[in-house]
Amino acid sequence: MRTLLILLKNECLKFSRTNQIRAKQKQAMLGYLLCLLAAALYVFFVCKISAAFSVSNNAETILLSLLVPSAFTCLVFDLAAGILWGGGLAAFDAQMEAQLALPVHLSVFLISKIFVVYVTCTILNGMLLFPAAVLYGAINGCGMLYYILLIADVLVLPIVPCLLGTLAGAQLFRMLKKLSVLTARCRLIIPALLLPVFIAYMFLGFSVSSDTSNISNKLSLQEFLQTADLFLTKASIYRSFSRCVSSLLHNDMITTAAYWLTVPAAGMLILYLLTRFCRRQRNICSIHMNNSCITARRLNPGTSKKSRRNRPLYAFTQRSLKSALAARERRRYFSIPVYFTNTALGLLSASIFVIASVTADEKIRPYIRLAAAYFHIPPSMTDLLYIYAVTILTAMSCTTYACISIEGKQMDLLRSFPIKPEDFFYAKLRLHLSLSLPVTAILNTVLAVSLHFSWPKMLLGYIMPSVFSLLTGITGYFFNIRFPNFEWDHVTQIVKQSIPAIASMLCGAFSSCGLICLLLHGLSDMLLPCSYFVCAAVGTTACIMKKHLCLENII
Amino acid sequence: MLEVKNLTKSYGAKKAVQNLSFTIQDGDIMGFVGRNGAGKTTTLKSCLGIITIDSGEIYLDGVSIRQNPAACKKHMAYVPDNPQLDEYMTGTQYLNFICDIYEVSSQNRMQSIQRLSHAFRMEEHLKHLISSYSHGMKQKLALIAAFSHTPRLLILDEPFVGLDPEAFLILKKQMQLLCAQGSSVLFSSHILDVVEKICSTITILKNGSAVYTGSAHNLMGEKGLDEIFMEVNEDDENTAYSFEK
Numbered sequence: 001m002r003t004l005l006i007l008l009k010n011e012c013l014k015f016s017r018t019n020q021i022r023a024k025q026k027q028a029m030l031g032y033l034l035c036l037l038a039a040a041l042y043v044f045f046v047c048k049i050s051a052a053f054s055v056s057n058n059a060e061t062i063l064l065s066l067l068v069p070s071a072f073t074c075l076v077f078d079l080a081a082g083i084l085w086g087g088g089l090a091a092f093d094a095q096m097e098a099q100l101a102l103p104v105h106l107s108v109f110l111i112s113k114i115f116v117v118y119v120t121c122t123i124l125n126g127m128l129l130f131p132a133a134v135l136y137g138a139i140n141g142c143g144m145l146y147y148i149l150l151i152a153d154v155l156v157l158p159i160v161p162c163l164l165g166t167l168a169g170a171q172l173f174r175m176l177k178k179l180s181v182l183t184a185r186c187r188l189i190i191p192a193l194l195l196p197v198f199i200a201y202m203f204l205g206f207s208v209s210s211d212t213s214n215i216s217n218k219l220s221l222q223e224f225l226q227t228a229d230l231f232l233t234k235a236s237i238y239r240s241f242s243r244c245v246s247s248l249l250h251n252d253m254i255t256t257a258a259y260w261l262t263v264p265a266a267g268m269l270i271l272y273l274l275t276r277f278c279r280r281q282r283n284i285c286s287i288h289m290n291n292s293c294i295t296a297r298r299l300n301p302g303t304s305k306k307s308r309r310n311r312p313l314y315a316f317t318q319r320s321l322k323s324a325l326a327a328r329e330r331r332r333y334f335s336i337p338v339y340f341t342n343t344a345l346g347l348l349s350a351s352i353f354v355i356a357s358v359t360a361d362e363k364i365r366p367y368i369r370l371a372a373a374y375f376h377i378p379p380s381m382t383d384l385l386y387i388y389a390v391t392i393l394t395a396m397s398c399t400t401y402a403c404i405s406i407e408g409k410q411m412d413l414l415r416s417f418p419i420k421p422e423d424f425f426y427a428k429l430r431l432h433l434s435l436s437l438p439v440t441a442i443l444n445t446v447l448a449v450s451l452h453f454s455w456p457k458m459l460l461g462y463i464m465p466s467v468f469s470l471l472t473g474i475t476g477y478f479f480n481i482r483f484p485n486f487e488w489d490h491v492t493q494i495v496k497q498s499i500p501a502i503a504s505m506l507c508g509a510f511s512s513c514g515l516i517c518l519l520l521h522g523l524s525d526m527l528l529p530c531s532y533f534v535c536a537a538v539g540t541t542a543c544i545m546k547k548h549l550c551l552e553n554i555i
Numbered sequence: 556m557l558e559v560k561n562l563t564k565s566y567g568a569k570k571a572v573q574n575l576s577f578t579i580q581d582g583d584i585m586g587f588v589g590r591n592g593a594g595k596t597t598t599l600k601s602c603l604g605i606i607t608i609d610s611g612e613i614y615l616d617g618v619s620i621r622q623n624p625a626a627c628k629k630h631m632a633y634v635p636d637n638p639q640l641d642e643y644m645t646g647t648q649y650l651n652f653i654c655d656i657y658e659v660s661s662q663n664r665m666q667s668i669q670r671l672s673h674a675f676r677m678e679e680h681l682k683h684l685i686s687s688y689s690h691g692m693k694q695k696l697a698l699i700a701a702f703s704h705t706p707r708l709l710i711l712d713e714p715f716v717g718l719d720p721e722a723f724l725i726l727k728k729q730m731q732l733l734c735a736q737g738s739s740v741l742f743s744s745h746i747l748d749v750v751e752k753i754c755s756t757i758t759i760l761k762n763g764s765a766v767y768t769g770s771a772h773n774l775m776g777e778k779g780l781d782e783i784f785m786e787v788n789e790d791d792e793n794t795a796y797s798f799e800k
Contacts, residue, residue, distance in 0.1 A: 316651050316664050324655030328641065335643030409639040413697075415605040416633035416710075417656050418625045 087169015346396030589760030
């Protein structure tokens, strides 16, 4: 137990990066500001939820429309965190080898590693569930026992999904390492597709039987939530999950006992399986060299058996400096799964959204109409919501926030090259735009053709996601210049947990969602011309930022 | 070729290098020796323009590294003490990338890489991912990359660490070959035997200042470099005395 506590302390120290932050006042200040912003957003969220549901004053409505969806979201989030984060920790931890040399049982190591994932999930679950549960308890007049059981339930909730996700994620990463050339490429896309596919399932999996034509043109938030709830409650998985949550909250003895017995037992079993998996994984590490040779062949399809025989060993062709840097960026981007999955999520979501809009318009259109009714948008302008959705999702994709930090300890070597700061900057931005511009262009063309956009709308569909993507790219670079981290041990530290990652994500979300919300709320009568004006403003801002960034001397 | 004048560099309150001046002529091999923290790596990085300097000037063939870093860097190559290369590339891809950066023509790069990879016994490994390389192999690849574009000035930080004895000898030979073409080499090392044997000029650093800089032959006389090094670091007065002599 003492060893576990020491390891937990070590992991927490590593995750929080307290020592590093202490040395960097600027980063610490921004960190505090981000925390304050997150706290303010949370308070805003709680106030909105309370305002929306205290009106109804009905415990059942709160249970079915708020608590159950929140619990379901928590469960999915925990599972995703387990797969993407826990799985990565179990499968790729570079320090595992050194730690295994210590006289500590493997399961203790695994617990200490997954503990950070568990704590994060528990905090987020608590933040999401407590406001709803307190509202429910207050209306029902529940006593202290209810709140104690609630806290215990929330503490136990992430155990199984986190462990299960970690086991699945570790297995998935191991299997994907072994597959053929094509699947070696696909392995980058699969984890990134998980969340968008889930979102698509949430949209399309639920049959919408209600007559959506009855939705009035003007809708309050309360009505909006109720209508959305109507769509959700049609799903069978959701219905059974809803029954479980209800029984648990009503302190049903059998469900509570089953929950409290099943979770620890399942947790122990999964931990045992995970330990076995990791031990086996470590035992086959000796074939690393062979595997990497295979991987090299996968990454270089040109070196297949036949072509190897025909090609000389050194098939060098000269490229210009700019294209060499761009090729290097591209190669790295598609070789680091964590980098790819975290930065391509928005574009993948946008693609899925467009595919869903085109192939199952009857299921997507009700949501669009709901939103149009909520924001009081004239029917002729409803199509703009598709463009806004693509813009917001595109703005969520940013490759530049980690582009400088990702050079890591190689930065000194790179600085010794005859590269100008502008070349360095353009190579990074080129990668970002080479991903977002073609994707948005294709998506908008598909949308425009299938939904019969007018020319001005179609043009807006090309311009709006592009300028927002440009702004996101430049903002990401700006944050990474200000807060570079070259001392990372694993790429997840800069891709997922760095200040530039959080700051650029918030900036992307605020700039796109914020400006679009302003448009929808205040200028819904002149939506199209105002959208063009916003594009011009964003484009100008991006150009001004770029001009200043080129003067920054990172190289 | 390389002229360093009154170089000063501080990290906060700590002065890493103070008023350091030295010159490297064409064809010279200069060795930097000194204790840990003496300012060797800082000096090397300053010469490359990797870090900004507080005062002083550094010229490569008369061109200031402060005024025109890109032009100077084009004629230099650097191998750090612990080369962190692009692990997602294969050896071939990495060398190709370096040659692109230094604008080496297809024919030249093919010739030089074939020659160097054969010399360093890396031919078979170049098609593998760098992530599968051992430390020594990464070091060899970094060296091949540095030699591949025939730089005017090659700067190496602890180049012999992690190399096998054969590669050790090959590196020495390659350094001499490069200098025979009119280029120069500047390197830091703790292996005094090697410095003694291959360097034409030596700079001994102590607390960021040059205790001695000049011909290796003049410095050593009848003493060995290790003996001089120990004297330098044991007693300041004795050192001053011995160099005056």
